[in-house]
Amino acid sequence: MELALTEEDSAQWVYRGEGAVNLVLSYTGSSPSFIGKVMRIRKVPRNGSKGVKISNLALSEHECLVWKDVVELISSSDEEIANQQYLQHVLQPLLGSKFIDAGVHVSVSREFLESVEKNVISQRPAWRVDAAGVDTHCDFGLLMSDHSLFANGSQGSGPCISVEIKPKCGFLPLSRFISDGTAIKKKITRYEMHQALKLHQGEISHLSAYNPLDLFSGSKERIHKAVKDLFTTPQNNFRVFLNGSLILGGLGGAAENTNLCVAKAFEDELKSVIQADSGLCTENFFTLIAETLKKSGVLDQLLEVQKLDTIDIEGVIHAYYDITSQKCLVCRDLSEEEVKRYASLHSASLDESLRIVKDYLIAATAKDCSLMICFRPKKEEDSGSVYNNVYLESTKQAFDFKVYFIDLDLKHLNKVEGYYKLDKKIVSCYKQMIKMDEEME
Numbered sequence: 001m002e003l004a005l006t007e008e009d010s011a012q013w014v015y016r017g018e019g020a021v022n023l024v025l026s027y028t029g030s031s032p033s034f035i036g037k038v039m040r041i042r043k044v045p046r047n048g049s050k051g052v053k054i055s056n057l058a059l060s061e062h063e064c065l066v067w068k069d070v071v072e073l074i075s076s077s078d079e080e081i082a083n084q085q086y087l088q089h090v091l092q093p094l095l096g097s098k099f100i101d102a103g104v105h106v107s108v109s110r111e112f113l114e115s116v117e118k119n120v121i122s123q124r125p126a127w128r129v130d131a132a133g134v135d136t137h138c139d140f141g142l143l144m145s146d147h148s149l150f151a152n153g154s155q156g157s158g159p160c161i162s163v164e165i166k167p168k169c170g171f172l173p174l175s176r177f178i179s180d181g182t183a184i185k186k187k188i189t190r191y192e193m194h195q196a197l198k199l200h201q202g203e204i205s206h207l208s209a210y211n212p213l214d215l216f217s218g219s220k221e222r223i224h225k226a227v228k229d230l231f232t233t234p235q236n237n238f239r240v241f242l243n244g245s246l247i248l249g250g251l252g253g254a255a256e257n258t259n260l261c262v263a264k265a266f267e268d269e270l271k272s273v274i275q276a277d278s279g280l281c282t283e284n285f286f287t288l289i290a291e292t293l294k295k296s297g298v299l300d301q302l303l304e305v306q307k308l309d310t311i312d313i314e315g316v317i318h319a320y321y322d323i324t325s326q327k328c329l330v331c332r333d334l335s336e337e338e339v340k341r342y343a344s345l346h347s348a349s350l351d352e353s354l355r356i357v358k359d360y361l362i363a364a365t366a367k368d369c370s371l372m373i374c375f376r377p378k379k380e381e382d383s384g385s386v387y388n389n390v391y392l393e394s395t396k397q398a399f400d401f402k403v404y405f406i407d408l409d410l411k412h413l414n415k416v417e418g419y420y421k422l423d424k425k426i427v428s429c430y431k432q433m434i435k436m437d438e439e440m441e
């Protein structure tokens, strides 16, 4: 960690976006060490529920059991270090290193973070500001390549366009541990059902048209449809950047549906990159994304890791209670007959329970990460480009492209009970919505 940032540097770092846990800044200065980079800094919830450290390890005692085979991870002293070790030792072997940028830590002073927090506050969504602020006690940030740009920025090398997709879970669960009352999970995607709850809770104002099964289908036509649906209802699943600036979607959170006016402005922006007849740039851009997703194989790889969740949260919860030596609160409320379904899980060895929970947590990361795909029109002269390329037949254009995962953070063991409760809530809200719709017909 040789590079260090102090208060004077803060003006060169501007708001790029954020999720629930991190805030991301992009660099606008002229230092060669930072050009073309973003920095991810940690946030802390305002209610203070996080940050009570009981040991000098990032993982709890039970988590150390779950990850006992990954020594680098269990000895991590900080959440950020743990995330980096997790990326390197757990995810990279599963997802392949070509789609992963681990980044490097840069030390930052408290004054730098305080100043950045002040500078960016007006651009952050209000609900994100209410939920969390910059963690000014963390003394480093994670410096990564800006995946919405090529190499060290695209200035002078033509335009580049990038797309960020948060695909969410791409398969329907088959587990025999899914109860009769929640069997609908085997037919309707978690994403679709979650939409009903989000609508009910006012987190979104329209249901999304996007179906993750289309995106992960492997069929170009269905992938194209998924991209089009993401464009129409981007929420927090879809963003587009032109030369690093957002041109579609919500910065730091969800976006409203794309209306005609936004779609028209988007079509106009695309003209600098896609050489199609008037009104057809957007459609061709969808084709470009679909072709690239198919060609890169990135979604097949991601789906495989998501599918490490083989027994569903309804099976995992029993293994969780065994690992944490707690009475099973699920079996407690079931009839004698129903309990039988889960007996095999409670009689499994500790190692088997640990494996089940570990695989589930890895899958949880893969269901929550995002992808960034960046394109630039290929020039005749750079035939020896180090990047992959894709040919868009309809416009006779070749593009360099690169694909990276972002947000591959470790999901903590103490979230498992919450996952179980949320799963039940999602199914029940969805079923209620269907019932109301039927009654209205």
Ligand SMILES: O=P(O)(O)O[C@@H]1[C@@H](OP(=O)(O)O)[C@H](OP(=O)(O)O)[C@H](O)[C@H](OP(=O)(O)O)[C@H]1OP(=O)(O)O
Binding pocket: 019, 020, 021, 194, 236, 253, 364, 367, 368, 411, 415
């Ligand atoms: O539970 P989900 O599926 O709603 O996913 C959460 C995401 O909600 P989404 O539905 O994608 O809007 C949620 O995203 P938003 O804050 O809604 O943008 C987070 O990514 C959260 O992960 P973490 O708290 O950062 O570890 C995510 O939590 P995990 O389930 O990945 O722990």
Ligand SMILES: Nc1ncnc2c1ncn2[C@@H]1O[C@H](COP(=O)(O)OP(=O)(O)OP(=O)(O)O)[C@@H](O)[C@H]1O
Binding pocket: 016, 017, 018, 019, 020, 021, 022, 023, 024, 038, 040, 144, 145, 146, 147, 148, 164, 239, 368, 370, 372, 406, 407, 409
């Ligand atoms: N390497 C990168 N290059 C360009 N943009 C990035 C990069 N990393 C993150 N971003 C932008 O910053 C936003 C927030 O980053 P990220 O998803 O890592 O935050 P998070 O808090 O961990 O998210 P979550 O809520 O899913 O846990 C992303 O949606 C993306 O737009």
Ligand SMILES: [Zn+2]
Binding pocket: 317, 318, 328, 329, 330, 331, 332, 342, 346
């Ligand atoms: Zn049980």
